[in-house]
Amino acid sequence: MSELLVLVDHSGGQPRKISLQLLAAARAVAGDLGVDVAAVWLGPGAADAAGVLGAHGAARVHHWDDADAKGFVTVPQVEALEQLVAAVAPAGVLFASSNHVKDVAARLAVRVGGGVITDATGLAVDGGALVATKEVFGGDVITTSRVADGALPIVGIASNAFAAEEVGGAPAELVPFDVTLSDAARTAPVTDVVQQASADRPDIAEAAIVVSGGRGLGDASGFSLLEQLADLLGGGVGASRAATDAGWYPHRYQIGQTGRTISPTLYLGAGISGAIQHRAGMQTSQYVVAVNKDPEAPIFQIADFGVVGDLHQVVPKLIAALEARRG
Numbered sequence: 001m002s003e004l005l006v007l008v009d010h011s012g013g014q015p016r017k018i019s020l021q022l023l024a025a026a027r028a029v030a031g032d033l034g035v036d037v038a039a040v041w042l043g044p045g046a047a048d049a050a051g052v053l054g055a056h057g058a059a060r061v062h063h064w065d066d067a068d069a070k071g072f073v074t075v076p077q078v079e080a081l082e083q084l085v086a087a088v089a090p091a092g093v094l095f096a097s098s099n100h101v102k103d104v105a106a107r108l109a110v111r112v113g114g115g116v117i118t119d120a121t122g123l124a125v126d127g128g129a130l131v132a133t134k135e136v137f138g139g140d141v142i143t144t145s146r147v148a149d150g151a152l153p154i155v156g157i158a159s160n161a162f163a164a165e166e167v168g169g170a171p172a173e174l175v176p177f178d179v180t181l182s183d184a185a186r187t188a189p190v191t192d193v194v195q196q197a198s199a200d201r202p203d204i205a206e207a208a209i210v211v212s213g214g215r216g217l218g219d220a221s222g223f224s225l226l227e228q229l230a231d232l233l234g235g236g237v238g239a240s241r242a243a244t245d246a247g248w249y250p251h252r253y254q255i256g257q258t259g260r261t262i263s264p265t266l267y268l269g270a271g272i273s274g275a276i277q278h279r280a281g282m283q284t285s286q287y288v289v290a291v292n293k294d295p296e297a298p299i300f301q302i303a304d305f306g307v308v309g310d311l312h313q314v315v316p317k318l319i320a321a322l323e324a325r326r327g
């Protein structure tokens with residue numbers, strides 16, 4: 001039976017949360033496509049993950065157990081996938097819509113004659129073809145797209161678009177494959193990997209809740225208020241470009257067109273106007289809450305719940321209410 005491949009993003013031997021969400025996305029369409037769901041694991045560690053991948057619906061895991069997979073920038077992963085695609089002729093490839101994996105996906109598409117769709121929030125099958133939906137223009141428009149006939153669909157799924165769910169499958173069958181790397185694949189070694197996410201807060205790309213601050217905070221100290229709120233909610237902290245450009249918060253937390261793309265279940269923006277470039281990075285959030293003193297602020301156009309008011313009064317009250325609820 002043909003397969004829908006799910007590229008597993010993993011760290012420390014564990015699949016990241018998004019990878020389990022990708023398996024849920026794959027399961028949602030595998031039946032209609034008439035295919036099996038198969039995981040792809042690049043690098044050492046697949047054997048230890050076979051249980052969790054199977055429990056989330058992967059029938060098998062194709063794995064290339066070689067440190068080179070992550071020892072060099074991007075290209076070994078592209079070449080591994082290219083060779084796997086040639087060997088198994090999958091019905092499609094799903095990947096996590098992060099910046100790094102988008103880079104892999106784009107290069108793979110060029111090599112195998114595929115078409116790439118990124119940041120999909122929904123998947124369906126229409127006339128036997130994989131169809132992806134995504135939100136654009138700040139969520140104002142929902143597009144439905146498919147790759148051209150004959151091209152391999154390579155589809156990036158936004159974080160939290162699908163809920164990871166254990167379906168009680170047996171451990172995924174381990175299917176090793178060999179990869180012949182070109183010399184070019186070994187030209188850019190990874191010399192160091194620095195974990196930038198705060199030790200105590202989830203990474204904003206994966207967090208289910210993100211509290212985000214903008215110029216309306218007034219100065220850098222406003223972020224301590226947001227960090228307090230985020231910690232009570234178990235969320236991450238993001239920022240608008242105005243806030244990061246002002247040096248109030250590190251650039252790696254910038255959300256938007258020239259920052260990170262996030263897709264939490266809940267996005268709370270305080271003192272953020274909702275410029276189109278900011279919305280480009282958070283428009284797939286499931287619920288948007290905005291606190292802004294200007295009732296005309298564009299963020300309210302996409303907010304599910306809005307508070308018109310001074311964030312320096314509203315956010316402390318929210319924190320107090322959450323603390324009181326905690327007891």
Ligand SMILES: Cc1cc2nc3c(=O)[nH]c(=O)nc-3n(C[C@H](O)[C@H](O)[C@H](O)COP(=O)(O)OP(=O)(O)OC[C@H]3O[C@@H](n4cnc5c(N)ncnc54)[C@H](O)[C@@H]3O)c2cc1C
Pocket residue numbers: 213214215216217239240241242243254255256257258259260270271272273274275276277278281291292293294297309310311312
């Ligand atoms: C090519 C390009 C790329 C860009 N990329 C990005 C990007 O990736 N991410 C990004 O965010 N921006 C990006 N921008 C910038 C973007 O256009 C906006 O300038 C930026 O998002 C504005 O940030 P802000 O909402 O924090 O500030 P502002 O637009 O100044 O909004 C501040 C808001 O705070 C409100 N406010 C003020 N005081 C209070 C208070 N006490 N309580 C409550 N509300 C208050 C105001 O009413 C206002 O709505 C980009 C721009 C360009 C041209």
